[in-house]
Amino acid sequence: MSSQSVQIFDTTLRDGEQVPGCKLNTKQKLVIAEQLDQLGVNVIEAGFPVSSPGDFNSVVEISRLVNNATVCGLTRAVKNDIKVAAEALQDAKYPRIHTGIGTSDSHIKHKFNSDRETILKRAYDAVTFAKSFVEDVEFYAEDAGRTDNEFLARVCEIAIKAGATVLNIPDTTGYCLPSEYGAKMKYLKENVKGIEKAILSCHCHNDLGLATANSIEGVINGARQIECTINGIGERAGNTALEEVVMILKQHPYLNLDTSIKTERLYGISQLVSENMGIYTQPNKAIVGANAFAHSSGIHQDGVIKNRATYEIIDPKDVGVTDSAIVLTARSGRAALAYRAKKVGYDLTKLQLDEVYANFLNFADRKKEIDDNDIHQIIETSKAYRQIISA
Template sequence: MEKKRIQIFDTTLRDGEQVPGCKLNTKEKVKIAKKLELLGVDVIEAGFPTSSPGDYQSVQEICKSVKKTIIVCALSRAVEKDIEIAGLALKYASRPRIHTGIGTSNCHIRYKFNSTPEKIIERAIYAVRYAKKFVEDVEFYAEDAGRTENEFLAKVCENVIKHGATVINIPDTTGYCLPKEYGDKIRFLKENVKGIHKIILSTHCHNDLGLATANSLSGIMNGAGQVECTINGIGERAGNTSLEEIVMIIKQNSYLNLFTNINTKLIYSASCLVSECTGMKVQANKAIVGINAFSHSSGIHQDGVIKKRETYESINPEDVGINQSSIILTARSGRAALAYRYKKLGYFLNKNSLDLVYSIFLKYADEKKEITDIELKKILEKANLNGKNHKILHTNHTNSRRINVV
């Protein structure tokens, strides 16, 4: 069976920027957009043009800066002025898309809009039809679709398809859904909406309960063709689906029969760039791009990884642009890890030497969180002073020394 391509819609510059304190200027946005282009994303959601003159300018500059093959998207509410401004901001784009929509859950209809389901459908239709005056490619979002009754959601989708929507976004706006529930929602739409084969269904999942990536995966396994995500998973509240997570899940699991156009070797550098520009540090244990993602401090794990990386790593760090795994020396480390780190420094220890050095190492390690290369050299010096019968024998290799107890 031929593999299905999943489109990657990156909203780092729109939803990702909505985190308090991480405002990006136009220059930074363009820089990130260029990186996203190299990464291979299909769609860049460049901003929400009506929100500020700066965002309007950023969308325009991104349109001018990226290749003609990239879809550049601008967000709007289902409001004429929003849609007009989005259309104007996208005028330099070779492949423009307006992303417009409205809340569809009972909560949004009643409390946010003080409206009725019938009026919401009317506004949805009007927004799509109006957006079509500016661009051919119109994506409709049914905000809070995660808490919207499936029958009503299907009715909304069918109506916006009739009036020209090319993509329909099914957001789990509050991160409310469980993976099966969200997947079933996508499947229900695929099976019950007339004309659904004409459009792309998109996932847009938030991480309030830590399920954004799981829900997105469930969505594409049940028929969605696009995932909306951000670098490092940044975004409103607890964030969005993490681009690096969903892309690597697809890459590593061939049985899914899916693929993306992402150049995964650029993932880590993209993560670093976004972190630097937004000022949002990546948590150490963040999957794929966290500093601990390929670090090992347990002796059992270290021994396994040294013997064969796959014993404790399902992903090759080089596949995401990280040079190699890290063996971190702590009090939990064993002899194999210590010998490995000394070998990296150019020292080769035989068994007797290693036993001697290891006993000294443990005393250091109990006092410190992590043993550095400088401290490893100090340990060697201390080992050579422990008895007159110990000395270092040099090998003929440049920059390497073999240590033996004689």
């Protein structure tokens, strides 16, 4: 089976920016958009143009800046939203309008006070109107995760008939189990008339911690676009993390799915987004967290020093991290101490290491983490120090 490409749709600048207190100005958005383009994302969702003059201006400027990626603007199934988005995108090399409407019974009843037939008509009208401005129109069926599959298939058929090129199937509330979300994609792939004319897209939220798993199940079952954000930022518990899905597909080549992402840029753009948005990235965050390639357990450190692959399935350099970190704590063993000591200029014999290690443990019990200055102090206050300097 030949490898198939999965499109990466980045919504850091739209869905990601919906985190309370993380508003970006246009200048910051342009810096991030340029890096996303260089990262190799296929689509940049630049904003929701009708929402504010600032968002409109950001989409205009990003459209002028980006050279490679499609630039996308979000709208509701409202004619004015669509018209404003088209105006904002007019300078984009590859413009896309992203329009849609809620399709679950919950949304239809409580959000729109409407019925299914009216929703179908609104979906058709929105895509048709968007298509009058741009060729590339993506339709989202909001809360598709809680929409029954038969009605969702009808909505998708209507959107395709109106001219949609991409069908976004959002798990808006992060409710689906991976098996359920994968089965939903499979059902649509097998039951929607004209599905070969459109790309199925995953847009998963992380309310139950399943966004990444659901997205992967989605593409295994026929989706060919993943909508995601850098560091998994987004409303509530966040969105699918771009760096996670990209590296999962890279590390599992037997899935025969790949992306255009230059993975060595992942850590750098993670830092850029974190700094500009003022969002602290948790240390144990997969792929880009401070501890993603750090080892403090003696058993793990010994294994990594002997062969990195013993405890690391990803080469740190593949995601832009300089090297693995051997962190010295009271749980570290002799191998780790010898390794770090050599890094700062001490090549210890086995006997010297035994004496220094005893001093190290006493020191480590009083301090959470041992740094390079501490190593000098530990060695220079040990009984073996005279032997070490005369060696």
